Amino acid sequence: MNLYWRIGKYISARIETSEWGQSVVKELASFIKQYEPELKGFSDKNLWRMKQFYETYRSSERLSALTRELSWTNNVLIFSRTKTVEEKEFYLKLTIEEKYSSRELERQINSSVFERQPFTNCHS
Numbered sequence: 001m002n003l004y005w006r007i008g009k010y011i012s013a014r015i016e017t018s019e020w021g022q023s024v025v026k027e028l029a030s031f032i033k034q035y036e037p038e039l040k041g042f043s044d045k046n047l048w049r050m051k052q053f054y055e056t057y058r059s060s061e062r063l064s065a066l067t068r069e070l071s072w073t074n075n076v077l078i079f080s081r082t083k084t085v086e087e088k089e090f091y092l093k094l095t096i097e098e099k100y101s102s103r104e105l106e107r108q109i110n111s112s113v114f115e116r117q118p119f120t121n122c123h124s
Helices: 002-016 022-035 044-057 061-067 072-081 085-098 102-110
Strands: none
Touching: 002 022, 002 044, 022 044, 044 061, 044 072, 061 085, 072 085, 072 102, 085 102
8 A cells, every 4th residue: 555655645746746747647657567567556547546545645644544454446445435534434444344345345335334324414
């Protein structure tokens, strides 16, 4: 997870400072594929996900620590399919506690387990 975090941070910083345009991420993915063909998971789509991953959790040390306990697939499911910080934290903790596979985590998110918790109703 640390590698994905660092890559996301790097891409985010480059784009924020206008050193990079969107096409550079695609070029970076092509470069990695050409010079490190055995490395998997570095498509332009996944590089954008790494940026999103970093930007989603960079302001919350507590949540970013939890992400390191999950697989990349579970992290992608949580940060791309949840809306609030509370919802992200709920699914991060639930997945760690229950040792959910990505398939089971997806089922839990699809069935809106978070929304059905009693404590979430008072925040609405």
